[in-house]
Amino acid sequence: MMNNDFEVRVKDLKSRAHGHWTSILRNLGVDEDILKGKNLPCPIDGCGGTDRFQYTDKFGEGNYHCRSCGAGGGLKLAHAVRGGRFGELLDDIERMLGTARVVPAPGLSGPSLERMKKLCHQTWLQATPVAAGDEVDRYLRNRGIDQGAYPKTLRFHPALGYYEKQPGQKRSKLIATYPAMLACVQGSDGQAVTLHRTYLKDGRKALGDQSKKLLSAGINGSAVRLDEATDELAVTEGIETALAVRLRTGKPTWAALNCGNLERLWVPDRVLRVCIYADNDANAEFAGQSSAYLLAQRLVREARKAGLHRTVEVFVPRQAGTDWADIWLASLAKDRRAA
Template identity: 60%
Template sequence: MNNPEYEARIEDVKRRAHGRWTEILGSLGVGEQILKKRNLPCPLCGGTDRFQYTDKFGEGNYHCRACGAGGGFKLLQAVTGLDFNTALKEVERVVGTSRPAPHVASPEPSAERMKALAKRLWEEATPVTPGDEVDRYLSGRRLALAHYPKVLRLHPALGYYEKDPTSGKSRKVAEYAAMLACIQGADGHAVTLHRTYLKDGRKANVSEAKKVLSSGINGASVRLFEPEHELAIAEGIETAMAVHLATGKPVWAGLNAGNLEKLWLPDSVQSICIYADNDAQADFDGQMFAFALARRLKKQEHQSGPRQVRVLLPKTPGTDWADVWLAKAEHASRTT
């Protein structure tokens, strides 16, 4: 039976633990060797070097080639032998609690408020034009276009917020120009916004220069160029634009590796090229989720009809297709 109060408690602890899992796990008895992000035997299923702790998404993330991926709670339980309720109490003891008293509204913004905020920010922004801050940033990445997609806009002074580690509350610490990208769901309606904070023609020098306004994009994407029968898929917005410039193909950006495999794509698209990041120097997330998307698309052919699906990877480990495009553009400028 669902217990809303207990579930709210779990979500509160997860929120407060986000970005702190390495510290939390270390303080609760998970050995330093496990947390060094090296290949090791899996604490859950053994082996020799199939496991790696990555904390890639700030949730104590790990990946095992045998038993799959997991997060901080699962890892803590595997190493210490604690049941989930005891593990929850231990993590809560480390991070504290900010749960509201009974019958007091949660401080988390509602979906309606977040949608209203996204709408307001979008209306404050303007289309990208040559010479503005977004154009300067993209030009510096060799991604300038004569006409930019309508799903990108420039916000002239967007607040940058950071969470106070003690109270857990967000506070505005600065304002920057920002590139806004509209994230659309399966019905074509805006789900939320992606923000890239900018300064002096570059990403702002802050801890999170790129942020999604709210969580739960769940298969939504930034539809930079509308497809007919062919569509290219990439992870980041800049990578998607690089693919478009290199190939002329319409491209959508899935924004992160985990969302890539969930992407909604129209049945009318019969040729799909997935331009994956080469994460061979990290934990292979780019490749894994790209092939997971390809596999899902092939399995759905009974609904969509036959499809040509390909996954393409840069040759150099640790690079994406934006890196490939930039290197090519810089080589061309040196030889002309």
């Protein structure tokens, strides 16, 4: 029997994976023939037969049906076909989805939702609007992003604690404090879901790849809304990429924060033109492009069902390993050389 934490984890994973099981199963190494909807021998627990099994994904849950052993979903199918430890399978799927694990609050083990909301609120109030000359402004200017007036969903925190859990310890330990850029992550109802933190030092990221952290998991299609959506919306993965696209195009822009969440991004019905600015991850299994096109496919299908006349476009930088923030920086450098 699963404990409560494990059940919550499985439930969250299934929610995030909804509608994406075919690509997940393919990436996990499930035979392509199994995923084509043909009648086949059942791969579940040696059930066998000749044509009793069919994968349908009928309800977006990786659904299959076997005339002998019954029906099931993507998680059961993946575990049966791949074998191994169930926990390792969850780890692999969560990495594909871009699932961020909960970062424990200082002194808390498994914080409740109310405590997490309180922590988000307190942290936000400790910060101030981004202003010229502060550390966030310096950082963004170094990225070629000269906003003048910054979105209200971004804030500057002068000394935010950076915590890490040491081996063998149950609670996270304060390592240092750094200036930080805070970004408010909003759900479909416009309410704050959590905060995204970028730790800074001397106008640069303070901790390399570890500089960016969500305060809690479960963003489930939420976004950092740099602008209010109109009938047009540009969407990206990263915040810096969104700011660059915003400067480059003048479009209202949202950041999904990672490719797994980009696939799940909620877009209001009033948006009739969606421009998806994907990262070029040709050097990393095309994760950025794949997520962008999965989002585009879903938005088109949803619009068709709702009777909306919506246009969806995907834009990908030509060079592998680049995003639209890189393109923006390169264009600024070119302009300076030409001046």
